[in-house]
Amino acid sequence: MSKSKSRADPKSRPNIAPLYGAAFGFNTDRRVKPVHFATGFFVSLFGCQYRTELLNNVVAFTDGKDLSGNYALETLHATLASAGKIGTGVGPRELHTLRRHLRCLANNDEAVFPIYGEKEFGCDYSTAAHDILTRTRDNDGFSGHFVRAVLEQSEDGRFVLDSARVCMSQEHAPLRQVFQPLLSEEPHDEDVAERYAAKLGELEPKRLKRVAKSMRRQTAAMRTLCENADVLVASETKLRFLVVGLCIWLFRYLMEEGLGTPGKRFILLSDVSGDTSPRMRSQSVWSYARLREALISSFKGFHAAGRFAECADAWDYVGNDHNLNGRPKFDEFYGTLALRSGLAQPRASRVPAKHFEPQPDTLRILVLSVPPIGDGLVPLGTLLDRLSETWGLVFGGRPEDAEELDRLGYSGLDQDRDLTPNSDALVDLLTELGLATRFSDGLVMCHSQPNYSQ
Amino acid sequence: MGLRVDHALFVALERLRQGLPRQLLPDRELNRLDAFLEQLRRADVPKTREFFIHNHDERTSAQVVLSPDLGCYESVKTP
Numbered sequence: 001m002s003k004s005k006s007r008a009d010p011k012s013r014p015n016i017a018p019l020y021g022a023a024f025g026f027n028t029d030r031r032v033k034p035v036h037f038a039t040g041f042f043v044s045l046f047g048c049q050y051r052t053e054l055l056n057n058v059v060a061f062t063d064g065k066d067l068s069g070n071y072a073l074e075t076l077h078a079t080l081a082s083a084g085k086i087g088t089g090v091g092p093r094e095l096h097t098l099r100r101h102l103r104c105l106a107n108n109d110e111a112v113f114p115i116y117g118e119k120e121f122g123c124d125y126s127t128a129a130h131d132i133l134t135r136t137r138d139n140d141g142f143s144g145h146f147v148r149a150v151l152e153q154s155e156d157g158r159f160v161l162d163s164a165r166v167c168m169s170q171e172h173a174p175l176r177q178v179f180q181p182l183l184s185e186e187p188h189d190e191d192v193a194e195r196y197a198a199k200l201g202e203l204e205p206k207r208l209k210r211v212a213k214s215m216r217r218q219t220a221a222m223r224t225l226c227e228n229a230d231v232l233v234a235s236e237t238k239l240r241f242l243v244v245g246l247c248i249w250l251f252r253y254l255m256e257e258g259l260g261t262p263g264k265r266f267i268l269l270s271d272v273s274g275d276t277s278p279r280m281r282s283q284s285v286w287s288y289a290r291l292r293e294a295l296i297s298s299f300k301g302f303h304a305a306g307r308f309a310e311c312a313d314a315w316d317y318v319g320n321d322h323n324l325n326g327r328p329k330f331d332e333f334y335g336t337l338a339l340r341s342g343l344a345q346p347r348a349s350r351v352p353a354k355h356f357e358p359q360p361d362t363l364r365i366l367v368l369s370v371p372p373i374g375d376g377l378v379p380l381g382t383l384l385d386r387l388s389e390t391w392g393l394v395f396g397g398r399p400e401d402a403e404e405l406d407r408l409g410y411s412g413l414d415q416d417r418d419l420t421p422n423s424d425a426l427v428d429l430l431t432e433l434g435l436a437t438r439f440s441d442g443l444v445m446c447h448s449q450p451n452y453s454q
Numbered sequence: 455m456g457l458r459v460d461h462a463l464f465v466a467l468e469r470l471r472q473g474l475p476r477q478l479l480p481d482r483e484l485n486r487l488d489a490f491l492e493q494l495r496r497a498d499v500p501k502t503r504e505f506f507i508h509n510h511d512e513r514t515s516a517q518v519v520l521s522p523d524l525g526c527y528e529s530v531k532t533p
Contacts, residue, residue, distance in 0.1 A: 087521070087528040094530040101507040101516040171501075178505045180524035234495030434485055450489065 019314035019328065020141070021200025022307045023299055024257055025207070027141025029329035031336040035109040037250070038243045039124040040144025040192075043135045045164060048187035052134045053116050054085065055182040056123060059103040060114040069117040073099075085181045102182075105175060106132070111139075127239065128175035130168040131183050135190065141333070142200060145192045147246055147253075149203060153212035156223040160242075163226040167239045175236070201310070214256045218249050221390045225369035232368070232449065241365050247341035248366065252391055254334070255291070258298030266291055267394045268343065269410060270356040273425045280396075280418045283410045284355035288344055292334050299328050358393070360433060364450075366391055367435050371448035380427065380436065380444040397423030463487070 020027045043049050057070045057079070070076060077095050080086045086095065106112055111124040115136050122137040151157030170176065176183075196203060212219070225245045229238045259266050268291070271277070271284035299318075302308060308315040318324050335354065338344035342362030344354045358366060370386035371378045380397065387393045394401055396419030405413055413419055427444050430436035434450035459467070466483035470476060476484060503520040519529045 085526055087526055089529045090527055097516055097532060098518065098527060098530045100512065100514070101509050101518070104509045104511060105507065174502075174505065177502065177520070177524055178507070178518065181520065181526050232492075234492055236495070237492060432485060434489065450485075 014311075014313040014317050016314045016317065016328075017199050018201045018311040019308060019318065021196075021203075022311055023302050023328070024254065025146045025203065025211070026143040026200070027138075028333040030139070030141050031332045032140050032143055033109060033111065033124075033336060033340050034243050034247050035111045035124045035126060036122075036139035037144050037147075037247055038127045039133065039135060040138060040140030040142065041148055041243075041246065042127060042130065042133050042144070042164070042168060043190050044145040044148040044192045045161060046130050046133065046168070046187075047190055047192070049133045049135045049190050050131050050187055051184050052125075052132060052182070053184070054080070054083075055106065055125075055132070055179060056112070056115055056134070058099050058182055059106040059125075060112050060123070061099065061103070071114055071117075102179070105178070126175075127168070127243070128179070128236070129170065129173055130165075131185075131187070132176070132179060138195070138199075142192075142196050143250060145196055146203070147250055149193075149208050150211045150215065150253075151219065151222075153208050154216060154219055156216070156219045157212065160219065160222045160226055163230070163238075164242055167235060167242060170235050173235055211253070211257065214260060215249070215253055217390055218252050221369040222246065222249055224372050225365065228368045228373050228448070231373055240361075241368070244341050244362060244365050245369060247337060248343065248362070248391065251337050251341060251343060254295055254337075255392060258295045258301075265404075265408065266294060266392065267388070267404075267408065268356040268392045269405070270358060270393050270395050270426075271422060272357055272395065272429060273422045276425075277418050277421060279412055279414070280422050281355060283405075283413060284357070285353045287410070288338070288354045288356055292331065295334060296327055296330050299330075356393070360429065363429065364433055364435065366393065367430070367433075367446065368448075371446070373448050375448045377437075377445040378448060380446055383446040384423075395423050395426045396420070397426060 016029070017027060020029060053070075057076055061067055061071055067073065070079065073092050073096060077086070077092045080095070090098070103112075105128075106125045108126045109124070111122070113121040113123055115121070115123045115134075122139050123134050124139060125132050125134065127133070148161065151161050193203070222245055225241060226238075229241045233241065255266055267287065269284045269287035271280045273280055275281060303315055318328050319326050335344075338356075339347050339354065342359035343356060345357040345359070346354070366387060367383065370383065370390055381399075384395060384397050387395075388398070394405070396402070396405070396413070396415075402413070402415050402419060405419075427436055427438060430446060431438065434447065436444055436446045438444050462480070463483050463486060466479050466487070469479065503522060503524060505518045505520075506515060507518060508515045515533055517529075517531045517533060518527060520526065521528050
């Protein structure tokens with residue numbers, strides 16, 4: 001009787017956040033897009049944020065909606081004019097044109113909302129520079145802070161963090177310059193660690209060291225990615241590589257933490273054959289769903305290991321609540337991370353069956369994270385080994401893949417009709433990206449430095 | 455730094471000029487263009503006060519000029 005009463009009475013609902021903190025170290029009960037992750041990560045990294053009220057007033061608006069307060073065009077024009085932020089040649093009409101064009105730069109992931117004097121719904125600008133960082137809500141569920149804290153534990157991780165600081169502090173970054181009149185100068189200190197502890201519990205150094213150790217291969221890959229990006233791409237692209245790379249690191253961490261049982265292996269079976277092989281596609285769909293279910297089940301493993309001792313009421317609630325039905329909230333986090341980092345497809349919500357298929361930009365990031373640029377040409381087999389060992393991606397192009405897939409339960413895949421065509425499609429994609437060359441004898445070599453001259 | 459414009463790339467550029475969305479171009483041409491643009495962006499970008507912003511969704515562009523100290527928007531024009 002008391003149990004059924006507690007189900008019906010929302011006031012008796014225990015705080016679930018510490019359960020998520022004890023499980024993976026951050027809240028997995030929400031959709032975390034890369035832009036949310038980036039804001040949390042960089043605010044934790046710099047230990048401060050900026051108010052950016054004027055920037056928000058200018059770029060956070062919706063077409064066709066009546067704007068009020070500081071967001072109304074006439075009010076905004078008067079405010080900017082009196083503050084000397086617009087010249088006499090910029091009237092309301094020009095200001096509206098300016099808003100529409102600055103908005104597409106600051107809000108290209110539609111995560112910017114009016115937050116000053118309006119209903120607050122969070123604000124995550126497309127990250128361009130440290131003084132455009134604004135945190136109003138922890139939309140990332142503290143995943144950014146968690147990753148930052150783990151990276152602090154190793155030399156490779158600290159290298160990645162240093163690269164991130166440099167990336168965000170470019171004096172002449174075009175986006176930073178074009179926003180300059182709207183940026184406030186004084187930062188507001190942010191004690192993310194304290195906020196984290198208050199919501200999720202203490203993040204123990206011992207735990208961070210353990211995670212850093214289990215993720216050392218992926219952290220070294222992130223360092224390689226930063227080193228390659230420093231030589232190969234422009235500053236904005238470096239930042240994109242870094243954020244997408246860290247999201248993939250986070251996805252891989254879920255597997256290491258939730259399923260890291262010795263002798264047990266989970267893979268991301270990737271179908272890049274473009275819907276030409278129904279078996280390959282269905283097995284890749286199964287790979288996606290199987291991994292998600294295994295990760296949700298890992299909460300039971302955490303419980304059995306005693307991780308939820310200090311939040312037993314939350315675990316009981318998850319088990320007894322008829323809405324949750326024993327499933328902690330995880331699906332949306334998993335799906336958003338996989339889809340938005342470009343590991344899985346399709347993004348359309350009307351298609352529930354997702355499969356692993358790295359998108360070209362994500363594939364470029366994955367490939368550039370495994371061979372150091374000094375490696376020159378790398379045989380395809382070596383690249384596939386590194387992608388599998390580091391990120392868990394399997395394309396069916398290695399001699400041992402067929403046997404391993406069969407052992408892991410991916411049955412019915414034919415080498416000639418499924419796996420070889422899939423790996424051929426991968427080579428075609430790598431070639432189009434300038435990352436592979438097929439020589440006259442059929443040998444495929446991959447480039448650690450993209451080659452577009454063919 | 456240079457960009458070798460062969461026939462395929464010329465056709466791709468012409469299609470872009472006529473309004474074909476870039477994602478519909480062949481990947482090979484897109485990658486060559488991106489690599490070239492990447493190199494341009496890697497070159498030292500001096501501090502500037504004149505910007506061209508393209509709004510991809512609305513297919514409009516604006517020329518924005520800032521004051522020398524970057525503290526004020528002096529003019530906003532649509533070409």
